[in-house]
Amino acid sequence: MNLYVISGVTGMTGNELVRQLVGEHRIIGFDNFFASSIDTVSDVIDNPNFTFHEFDLNDTAQMEEIKKEVLAAKDSCEKVFYINCAAVVHTEHFYYVNRTFTTNVLGMKAFLDQAIEVGAYAYINCSTSEVYSMNSWAEGGVKESDYITLANAEHSQRTSYATGKLMTEFFLRDAVNEGQIKGCSIRFANVYSKNELYPKHIIPHILISIKETGSVTLLTNSRTNRRTFLHNIDSCGAVLALMNTDEALDGSAYNVATDEEIYIIDLVKLCAKKLGITDPQIMYDGYRASDPERRVLSTEKLRTRTGWKPTISLDEGIEMCVETLRRKP
Numbered sequence: 001m002n003l004y005v006i007s008g009v010t011g012m013t014g015n016e017l018v019r020q021l022v023g024e025h026r027i028i029g030f031d032n033f034f035a036s037s038i039d040t041v042s043d044v045i046d047n048p049n050f051t052f053h054e055f056d057l058n059d060t061a062q063m064e065e066i067k068k069e070v071l072a073a074k075d076s077c078e079k080v081f082y083i084n085c086a087a088v089v090h091t092e093h094f095y096y097v098n099r100t101f102t103t104n105v106l107g108m109k110a111f112l113d114q115a116i117e118v119g120a121y122a123y124i125n126c127s128t129s130e131v132y133s134m135n136s137w138a139e140g141g142v143k144e145s146d147y148i149t150l151a152n153a154e155h156s157q158r159t160s161y162a163t164g165k166l167m168t169e170f171f172l173r174d175a176v177n178e179g180q181i182k183g184c185s186i187r188f189a190n191v192y193s194k195n196e197l198y199p200k201h202i203i204p205h206i207l208i209s210i211k212e213t214g215s216v217t218l219l220t221n222s223r224t225n226r227r228t229f230l231h232n233i234d235s236c237g238a239v240l241a242l243m244n245t246d247e248a249l250d251g252s253a254y255n256v257a258t259d260e261e262i263y264i265i266d267l268v269k270l271c272a273k274k275l276g277i278t279d280p281q282i283m284y285d286g287y288r289a290s291d292p293e294r295r296v297l298s299t300e301k302l303r304t305r306t307g308w309k310p311t312i313s314l315d316e317g318i319e320m321c322v323e324t325l326r327r328k329p
């Protein structure tokens with residue numbers, strides 16, 4: 001039995017990690033419900049292997065409590081893994097540089113320091129494909145080894161989110177290089193889940209709007225933009241695959257994504273079809289500067305090293321979202 005300490009545990013990747021680990025392992029998780037709720041773990045909350053706290057990554061006293069709990073539990077567990085899922089993720093928020101920096105950079109670093117202090121085996125750092133910025137696609141997908149060209153900082157505060165996350169990759173790499181801990185960073189692209197609460201994320205935005213009004217308003221960027229979308233069962237699968245592959249915990253970064261690319265307009269049509277609506281109306285309003293038209297990552301490194309591959313097609317994933325939506329009052 002291992003011990004997993006998960007920040008942002010009720011978020012999309014965190015809640016699925018609990019579901020997949022709780023049968024055999026001990027989990028201590030916390031979330032401040034900034035962008036999720038306890039509902040996402042309602043099916044596992046009573047499991048004695050899972051302890052949940054409504055805690056904030058930036059609250060030093062609360063993090064001290066987590067540390068004490070880990071120290072008390074660790075001797076009865078084989079290995080301790082820290083997984084940092086907590087972050088200010090959503091576009092609406094990450095334009096606010098101060099709060100993004102506090103949670104995504106300072107919070108990540110303090111959690112890493114704690115992992116090292118308690119003698120954890122490895123630290124999984126959730127980074128982002130935003131680090132590729134405007135160059136987030138290439139023939140065959142952008143690779144971890146490709147050069148990074150950031151968007152113009154004057155165009156887009158979103159660059160601050162990307163550079164903050166990039167900084168966390170350096171903290172982790174440094175700690176691994178110095179032999180303090182094992183671990184890796186993960187560059188996710190567009191994770192979605194059937195439980196996603198955040199209505200400004202593209203998939204829930206489209207589904208809810210079309211279900212309620214038969215129409216949806218998109219940014220004008222969506223006339224040409226394409227994206228790939230990764231189901232949270234698969235984002236979680238990648239975290240598990242990396243944790244189970246010792247050689248992969250080398251301090252480096254891994255792209256985690258699908259290569260099933262879709263135009264946003266076709267995504268609207270797919271969502272409408274699943275909702276049984278034949279002719280959804282699409283309206284356009286607003287423009288986001290420095291928004292790449294495509295984001296396609298190569299996952300060759302992850303696949304070669306761990307054997308991971310995505311298991312849920314976008315068609316199946318949207319079906320799962322629609323089923324959940326149908327059950328909502």
Ligand SMILES: NC(=O)c1ccc[n+]([C@@H]2O[C@H](COP(=O)([O-])OP(=O)(O)OC[C@H]3O[C@@H](n4cnc5c(N)ncnc54)[C@H](O)[C@@H]3O)[C@@H](O)[C@H]2O)c1
Pocket residue numbers: 007008009010011012013014030031032033034035036037055056057058084085086087088089103107126127128129130187188189190191192
């Ligand atoms: N969702 C995506 O498309 C995406 C893309 C790239 C990278 N990522 C990264 O992956 C990781 C996991 O994201 P996710 O997909 O599960 O997103 P998510 O927003 O569903 O989960 C993040 C969780 O962190 C919590 N949180 C935020 N601030 C906190 C704080 N101060 N203290 C405690 N909890 C806090 C939120 O309430 C939320 O439950 C994040 O680090 C994110 O930056 C996600």
